[in-house]
Amino acid sequence: MTKGCENVCCILLFQLPFYLGILVTSFFIPNGFFDGYVDIARVASALFIVLQIIIILDSTYSLRDYILDKMDEADRDDDARHALLGSSYDSTQGDGTKATWEGVYLALVFICMVLSIVGLVLTYMRYAECDLNVMFLSITLLSVIILTAMSVVAWVNVGLLPSTAVSLYLVLLCYQTVRANPSASCTSLQLSTEEKLQEQSGVIMNSLIAAFTITWTSWRTSATSTAFFGSSSAQKQPEHGDGDEELASIGLTSSHLAKEAQHDIEMVPEYQFHVLMILASLYMAMVLTNWGSFDGSSSNDDEIVTMWVKAISQWVASGLFLWTLVAPAVFPDRDFL
Numbered sequence: 093m094t095k096g097c098e099n100v101c102c103i104l105l106f107q108l109p110f111y112l113g114i115l116v117t118s119f120f121i122p123n124g125f126f127d128g129y130v131d132i133a134r135v136a137s138a139l140f141i142v143l144q145i146i147i148i149l150d151s152t153y154s155l156r157d158y159i160l161d162k163m164d165e166a167d168r169d170d171d172a173r174h175a176l177l178g179s180s181y182d183s184t185q186g187d188g189t190k191a192t193w194e195g196v197y198l199a200l201v202f203i204c205m206v207l208s209i210v211g212l213v214l215t216y217m218r219y220a221e222c223d224l225n226v227m228f229l230s231i232t233l234l235s236v237i238i239l240t241a242m243s244v245v246a247w248v249n250v251g252l253l254p255s256t257a258v259s260l261y262l263v264l265l266c267y268q269t270v271r272a273n274p275s276a277s278c279t280s281l282q283l284s285t286e287e288k289l290q291e292q293s294g295v296i297m298n299s300l301i302a303a304f305t306i307t308w309t310s311w312r313t314s315a316t317s318t319a320f321f322g323s324s325s326a327q328k329q330p331e332h333g334d335g336d337e338e339l340a341s342i343g344l345t346s347s348h349l350a351k352e353a354q355h356d357i358e359m360v361p362e363y364q365f366h367v368l369m370i371l372a373s374l375y376m377a378m379v380l381t382n383w384g385s386f387d388g389s390s391s392n393d394d395e396i397v398t399m400w401v402k403a404i405s406q407w408v409a410s411g412l413f414l415w416t417l418v419a420p421a422v423f424p425d426r427d428f429l
Contacts, residue, residue, distance in 0.1 A: 140371035166190040204256035222278035232266040265406035274395035
């Protein structure tokens, strides 16, 4: 109760006035300051995109594991009921539960796969007007095929859901890359109401992905009590046994060590949330201002930088996902869970 009152007082007396002061002060900052701020924000945005890629990979694997666990749980429940009731048990209900989760899994795979194919085809139709865009599109198509094929081979066998979800994200990054190409000969679209609507939809899409990234990281950290940056703080609880006498000889007990271990588990670094919020704020500043332009339009050099940042981000995403596929086979003695 006392800690809650202290937090409320801290927010009302210090944090809110501080934030309001920063907001008011920002109106008096000279325009020259933002020239350097834009450069910093571009670099920070690239870091946030890499972090966003890692979080998307984590979320896709977590979703796959959740659905597979539900399918295994349905199997175990069905076996338990069959063992308890014998021949009088009707297995239709248990099979129905498992079939439901199998349907959810296949539906997600189908949706991601269809959206990836449709998105790639539409991007080819509208932006394959120059060699550079064709190169980006071809790399994306090749990456999608390789990653999807590798995910189902016997020695990897991670399933289609992670690969199709990542493929959809790669197609989205490819679309953003070719749209950022400043060359007028690289697109069949002219600046029109339709293109402006597409720019607005791109801002909305990037904002939603950034919001998902922040939400997932916050939930993941609070739910698992695991530091996102760095190794897990979870520790194995000490077991009672012959070692109790040795612990007692130095003034310790197993219960004391268990309490310390629990305390370590609960101590999740707060800085990781603040780092994520800072990077997300700089990234949103780039998204809302068309990557740093003062009037919503960018110079040719700025657009080239933006294009290559997004292209490299896509290649990093492909490389990271490929690493998650081959790492368990390359280093079988290490735990990658």
